[in-house]
Amino acid sequence: VDAALVSAVGAEHVLTDPDLRAAAEVDWTGRWRGACRAVVRPGSTEEVAAVLRICADAGVPVVPQGGNTGLVGGSVPVGVPGAVVLSTRRLDALAPVDATGTVVAGAGATLAAVQRHARAAGWAFGLDWAARDSATVGGAVATNAGGLRVLRWGPARAQLVGAEAVLASGAVLSRVDGPVKDSTGYDLSGLLCGSEGTLGVLTRVRLRLVPPLPAERAVALVGVDGVPAATGLLAAARRALPGLAAAELVGAAALALALRLGLPAPLDAEWPAYVLLETAGAGALDDLTAALAEAPGVGDAVLAGDAADRARLWRYREEVTPAISAAGVPIKLDISVPADALPAAWEALPATVSALAPGAQVVLFGHLAESNLHVNMLSVPADREPAVVEAVLRLVAGAGGSISAEHGIGRAKARWLGLTRSAAELAAMRAVKAALDPAGLLNPGVLLAGS
Ligand code: FAD
Numbered sequence: 001v002d003a004a005l006v007s008a009v010g011a012e013h014v015l016t017d018p019d020l021r022a023a024a025e026v027d028w029t030g031r032w033r034g035a036c037r038a039v040v041r042p043g044s045t046e047e048v049a050a051v052l053r054i055c056a057d058a059g060v061p062v063v064p065q066g067g068n069t070g071l072v073g074g075s076v077p078v079g080v081p082g083a084v085v086l087s088t089r090r091l092d093a094l095a096p097v098d099a100t101g102t103v104v105a106g107a108g109a110t111l112a113a114v115q116r117h118a119r120a121a122g123w124a125f126g127l128d129w130a131a132r133d134s135a136t137v138g139g140a141v142a143t144n145a146g147g148l149r150v151l152r153w154g155p156a157r158a159q160l161v162g163a164e165a166v167l168a169s170g171a172v173l174s175r176v177d178g179p180v181k182d183s184t185g186y187d188l189s190g191l192l193c194g195s196e197g198t199l200g201v202l203t204r205v206r207l208r209l210v211p212p213l214p215a216e217r218a219v220a221l222v223g224v225d226g227v228p229a230a231t232g233l234l235a236a237a238r239r240a241l242p243g244l245a246a247a248e249l250v251g252a253a254a255l256a257l258a259l260r261l262g263l264p265a266p267l268d269a270e271w272p273a274y275v276l277l278e279t280a281g282a283g284a285l286d287d288l289t290a291a292l293a294e295a296p297g298v299g300d301a302v303l304a305g306d307a308a309d310r311a312r313l314w315r316y317r318e319e320v321t322p323a324i325s326a327a328g329v330p331i332k333l334d335i336s337v338p339a340d341a342l343p344a345a346w347e348a349l350p351a352t353v354s355a356l357a358p359g360a361q362v363v364l365f366g367h368l369a370e371s372n373l374h375v376n377m378l379s380v381p382a383d384r385e386p387a388v389v390e391a392v393l394r395l396v397a398g399a400g401g402s403i404s405a406e407h408g409i410g411r412a413k414a415r416w417l418g419l420t421r422s423a424a425e426l427a428a429m430r431a432v433k434a435a436l437d438p439a440g441l442l443n444p445g446v447l448l449a450g451s
Pocket residue numbers: 028063064065066067068069070071074075088107108128129130131134135136137138139140141142143144145146147148196197198200201202203321322406407410443446
């Protein structure tokens with residue numbers, strides 16, 4: 001197999017040395033560690049197809065990997081003996097932006113590269129989050145990622161016009177050329193979105209770009225006395241600010257961790273929670289000031305109009321994830337609940353965790369507009385982890401929520417997918433998997449437990 005892989009992609013792109021494989025064998029958080037026979041870095045769709053044919057013939061499992069910033073253990077070869085990690089990082093070509101504002105990007109292009117490319121053509125890319133310099137657009141589509149602009153532009157699925165992917169057999173599906181409107185049968189590109197490397201390897205994606213946000217913008221970090229106040233503030237902001245471009249929520253514990261990285265306290269007093277609002281458009285700072293003066297629930301607020309000050313306020317949100325990792329190796333969940341269930345979930349989550357792991361630290365933050373909470377837990381004893389995760393996910397399912405709102409199921413949550421997906425849905429998913437990857441070689445153990 002190794003010799004065939006070398007002849008397919010070149011010796012310098014088949015990494016078998018343990019030191020060279022190491023970074024691909026552990027996830028961003030350090031929680032998920034595994035081993036692979038080789039990291040293979042094809043440079044074209046044809047080379048991806050050749051690699052998959054070789055692996056299919058030899059019965060070798062394949063773990064697709066983009067920027068390896070995924071947070072559910074789906075991008076690393078854990079519990080998959082003899083696997084090949086197929087890195088997409090060399091598939092980073094960017095075609096010119098077309099007249100309709102779509103662009104075909106290699107799956108290995110980073111978010112930041114697509115953002116720059118779009119900007120140079122007078123457009124913007126609707127996806128953005130803190131891992132922008134490493135996360136790839138292939139990974140974003142594979143996980144149906146969300147981020148900081150979902151309120152305005154939707155998740156990865158909303159940016160996807162079509163995809164090119166190689167199936168486990170080596171067959172290539174290509175829907176990246178031609179018209180943007182298409183009603184011919186099954187939406188295979190849409191099916192690949194959120195498939196987490198279990199149905200095919202995305203090689204190129206055609207993305208719908210968006211108009212750039214107006215340069216005139218304002219950001220506020222608002223201290224609120226709880227989540228009911230935060231949701232009331234959001235409702236008022238949505239009505240008052242047509243240019244609303246972000247609404248994020250940071251709990252007190254999350255802010256306290258970010259401050260440990262050296263950020264100054266943003267407000268005079270501490271608050272149970274903080275809401276970050278951004279609005280864009282002419283008069284943004286005046287409009288945001290006026291909206292906050294009228295809105296309910298504003299305890300205290302700091303506002304910023306110029307770019308450097310806005311970036312300073314964004315750090316209180318974007319530094320939370322690095323700050324958590326600086327404090328330990330967290331358990332990460334990315335749940336969502338119906339909007340009216342958010343305050344109760346916020347209250348119940350810490351108690352649910354402490355009942356099973358009294359010494360645990362629960363850090364809550366997330367995307368307020370979608371009621372999408374990042375439940376990060378530190379200092380949970382290893383033998384309590386499954387019970388704690390299950391309790392949180394059951395609470396969410398009981399509230400009518402989703403066990404993953406943006407990071408995907410991965411290995412971390414595969415055994416609990418049935419909490420929020422019906423038996424009929426699971427059977428349909430397994431049928432699709434069996435049809436496209438009958439030998440179960442693509443990302444075994446991810447998404448569908450036992451796949
Ligand atoms: P990887 O981590 O390499 O892979 C993720 C999954 O996709 C794996 O299952 C992998 O097998 C599969 N995959 C990757 N590329 C392909 C491909 N070409 N074809 C088929 N399958 C593929 N996520 C959010 O949604 N919103 C956020 O706000 C957010 N913020 C983050 C902030 C930080 C600091 C970090 C570290 C992560 C954050 N993430 C966020 C998670 C992560 O960036 C996303 O899940 C992202 O989409 C992963 O992209 P990647 O290229 O790193 O993929």
